[in-house]
Amino acid sequence: MADIGVRGFGSTLTEAFEQAALGMMAVITDPACIRAEQAVSIQCEEPDRELLLVDWLNALVYEMTTRNMLFGRFEVDIENSCLQATAWGEPIDIGRHRPAVEVKGATYTALEVTQLPDGGWRVQCVVDV
């Protein structure tokens, strides 16, 4: 499969969404080597939480590819069907980041947004690379 599974756990839904975004960045490079220099705002609206996860990740892919940036830190807020987020990152430095693959988009494969018995959240989907 020309793709990778991405998963995020969190004690809150928003934390799980942030972790999933980090997971997606880890597909490309080590998120720890991405400097939080520039902030980008992202908004999406989608009543279905699973589709919202895919929309969130796809919004990040769009910002990455059009700004030629990588993001290493995320702050997500979800209220009803509205997601507002800030993503921090820097322009791609091929020498330092050594990006391995390019994420084409998030898909509906293995798509799940699940609340766990302990109240925490697990979110996941497959991204096409």
Next chain:
Amino acid sequence: MDISKLTPVSDYEWRIEPHGGMRVPGVIYASEALIRDMDDKVYEQVCNVAMLPGIVEASYAMPDAHWGYGFPIGGVAAFDPEQGGVVSAGGVGFDISCGVRTLHTGLTPQEVRQAKEHLANALFQHIPAGVGSTGHIRLDAVAMDDMLRGGARWAVEQGYGVAEDLERIEEHGCMADAMPDQVSEHAKRRQRDEMGTLGSGNHYLEVQRVTQIYDERIAAAFGIHLDDIKVSIHCGSRGLGHQIGTEFLKRMVVEAPSHGLTLPDRELACAPIRSPLGEAYLGAMRAAINCALANRQIITHLTRQVFADLFPHARLELLYDVSHNTCKVEEHPLAGRQRNLYIHRKGATRAFGPGHPALPETLREVGQPVLIGGTMGTASYILAGTEEGRAHAWSSACHGAGRRMSRRQATRTWRGRSVENELATRGILIRSPSRRGVAEEAPGAYKDVSEVVESSDHAGLARRVARLEPLVCVKG
């Protein structure tokens, strides 16, 4: 895959009898060994596709079939608009019109060997590849729409390549009925800096040597001889295609209930061909096909520049350009009438046989070249479409080896540097911006393309013509 669930029709053709919601049978072309090796999801997905409205004859899978989005990769299915047939964004894929083109060079192995390092470095330098790379040209809004309408024909008009290239490309280099207006601003914005870029992952540019000829007659017609040096380019519609896939997949999922469609799998998101959404997708998809054709045409131009510099006498003429993620309208006889069917080929290659009118005169007698990419370390193949292929999966064939191991597993198994070193000892030079990317593309991570190609040959889908081995591989 559990082979007891299939009915053998021949050594290379297996049937899944219609059951549950299946409107037609499933048909998988492969050797028994390949079938046993296939993941179970292929069975499930072939059956799911068979449930879609308006599907004609069967839900097909090629010898390299594996788990995909809704449709298996290596899936082929035709739909009849007159029977409520659908078009599926998942049935085409995220990399619309990803494909391969192969160029002749007229060079000998000795000539290339003497300058191999220079050639590898020059190609890597000159052709933008990998994440963060940008194209040499940037299109304004008008030029972008012209490109989306004109494809490779547009590229030639801009000075990338020559008119003779066009007849050696599917659709003569320009997909008709493209609708740039159905391509979103986001998709165009994503493409703005990506014209003439190779991409990354399993995309590549390879300099290859012909190491075996299986069919002298067809090889001669294709212009292929033992020890020939060829160049192959594998890439697709870049960010534009991916964005179109993303956007329409969502629209189809959201609108499916309004068309009365219950999807066995959300990823099979589709819309009736005769619906505004279906038509919009077809228009956008065709624009993306043109984007991929233009992209490969520009990369060809850049490649020719590199070769002209190092080998002034080289002549990089185009053998053929095939696409393997498309939905094309093709005419087939159905119940005594000629009908226009919408044929999805997802990770499958069109393989028109001898005599097909869509082929250029110079190739019509022997059939369409089918270019099968292998891995960096093994081999690629050139096949030819067959006459009997018409009766099998609408003249389609496999597209490549398919992964047999996930990317994560591959990085745990191999280090990029040792893969590079091992290939270098065999005379294969790899150029890539990422060691991890090389590990993920390690030859061992893929199935055996030779077996896949052999099955395609024995199943009557496409005939083996030549085998090529890599000398230089540039990947993103």
